[in-house]
Amino acid sequence: MKKVLVLGAGQLARMMSLAGAPLNIDVIAYDVNSENIVHPLTQNVLGHGLDSAIAQCDVITAEFEHIPHNILDICEKSGKFLPTTAAIKAGGDRRLEKALLDTAGVKNARYTVIQSREDLNTAIEHVGVPMVLKSALGGYDGKGQWRLKTAADADLIWPEMAQCIAATPTQAIVAEEFVPFDREVSLVGVRSKNGDVAVYPLAENVHTDGVLSLSTAIHCPELQQQANNMFTAVANSLDYVGVLALEFFDVQGQLLVNEIAPRVHNSGHWTQQGAETCQFENHLRAVCGLPLGSTDLIRHTAMINILGEDTLPEALLAMAGCHIHWYGKEKRAGRKMGHINVCADSSSQLESRLASLAESLNPHSFPALQQYRH
Numbered sequence: 557m558k559k560v561l562v563l564g565a566g567q568l569a570r571m572m573s574l575a576g577a578p579l580n581i582d583v584i585a586y587d588v589n590s591e592n593i594v595h596p597l598t599q600n601v602l603g604h605g606l607d608s609a610i611a612q613c614d615v616i617t618a619e620f621e622h623i624p625h626n627i628l629d630i631c632e633k634s635g636k637f638l639p640t641t642a643a644i645k646a647g648g649d650r651r652l653e654k655a656l657l658d659t660a661g662v663k664n665a666r667y668t669v670i671q672s673r674e675d676l677n678t679a680i681e682h683v684g685v686p687m688v689l690k691s692a693l694g695g696y697d698g699k700g701q702w703r704l705k706t707a708a709d710a711d712l713i714w715p716e717m718a719q720c721i722a723a724t725p726t727q728a729i730v731a732e733e734f735v736p737f738d739r740e741v742s743l744v745g746v747r748s749k750n751g752d753v754a755v756y757p758l759a760e761n762v763h764t765d766g767v768l769s770l771s772t773a774i775h776c777p778e779l780q781q782q783a784n785n786m787f788t789a790v791a792n793s794l795d796y797v798g799v800l801a802l803e804f805f806d807v808q809g810q811l812l813v814n815e816i817a818p819r820v821h822n823s824g825h826w827t828q829q830g831a832e833t834c835q836f837e838n839h840l841r842a843v844c845g846l847p848l849g850s851t852d853l854i855r856h857t858a859m860i861n862i863l864g865e866d867t868l869p870e871a872l873l874a875m876a877g878c879h880i881h882w883y884g885k886e887k888r889a890g891r892k893m894g895h896i897n898v899c900a901d902s903s904s905q906l907e908s909r910l911a912s913l914a915e916s917l918n919p920h921s922f923p924a925l926q927q928y929r930h
């Protein structure tokens with residue numbers, strides 16, 4: 557039995573725990589806020605303190621990138637941490653992330669870093685408008701972002717940005733060109749200790765108000781090839797071990813990396829039903845030094861996030877191809893409470909199943925299903 561400690565005790569640790577059980581991999585989670593060691597399924601407290609958590613486990617990994625660096629440094633010293641603390645730090649700081657992408661030779665949106673009102677003028681000059689501004693630290697689900705449509709609006713958005721910069725000592729804003737993308741896709745893949753790489757089929761993603769709402773596995777050989785090459789470049793440059801996700805903008809058939817996530821990813825949840833080996837199991841296999849599992853697609857699958865709802869019609873469980881995954885979290889408006897994986901034997905059957913689902917669900921909580929409503 558291997559024991560894996562996950563930094564973070566949310567749904568990703570929970571799903572790692574579920575995937576690890578059949579392989580005799582025991583997952584415990586360190587809640588960075590309470591400093592408790594908890595069971596990822598029950599949230600029962602198993603102990604307290606990072607040192608004791610580290611002593612108990614064979615491997616340490618993470619379910620999110622916004623981890624205080626002092627914690628990462630302690631984990632690094634233990635020699636047990638994977639994928640690598642450098643990857644987690646890059647995922648949590650858009651400045652490091654951009655530098656990493658540039659070093660790996662991977663295309664990404666043009667940008668500059670802003671710390672003052674004068675810097676914003678420079679950004680308008682060099683990056684141009686429209687522009688997307690993102691806090692370098694702490695951003696997720698579209699939080700800590702601004703849109704600048706015309707240079708004349710700079711004074712309107714600056715006060716909020718200045719406040720954001722002032723609130724955290726090492727904070728800054730990354731000013732990025734607005735990318736007129738046709739769609740967003742992401743690649744989830746895994747790299748093993750001996751450098752083997754396996755990737756899942758691309759997922760096409762729909763975001764609503766900055767939050768992922770729908771993710772569908774797609775078959776698109778040209779884009780897949782571009783994505784695979786960029787994945788391998790980034791993963792190899794970090795000597796990465798585990799699951800890594802790359803988010804892309806598809807601009808007329810050319811992929812541009814939006815951001816990376818050094819962990820299992822929401823756009824890979826479809827693999828629980830749609831792939832031979834799910835992303836959670838493959839992450840555990842990689843960090844435990846085991847052979848990777850096949851990433852082949854076994855069924856057409858889409859994933860729908862359940863946002864801000866803690867109950868669904870029971871009839872959904874009777875729908876063919878419909879699989880519900882709750883996270884056991886307390887209900888809050890807009891919160892990711894669970895997801896639904898919908899599987900089918902063909903893409904047209906998948907479409908019709910999504911259409912039936914769209915009829916049974918509250919449009920407010922499932923905005924991405926709007927396109928499937930008649």
Ligand code: ATP
Pocket residue numbers: 665688690695696697698699732733734735736737740763766803814815
């Ligand atoms: P996540 O929860 O995925 O980590 P995040 O808060 O880190 O989200 P991003 O992924 O950078 O934010 O941006 C959120 C969404 O905003 C993107 O999925 C995309 O729809 C849009 N977006 C971000 N950057 C740009 C850009 N440069 N041009 C156009 N749209 C953008």
Ligand code: MG
Pocket residue numbers: 695696697815
């Ligand atoms: Mg992000």
Ligand code: MG
Pocket residue numbers: 803814815
């Ligand atoms: Mg994103």
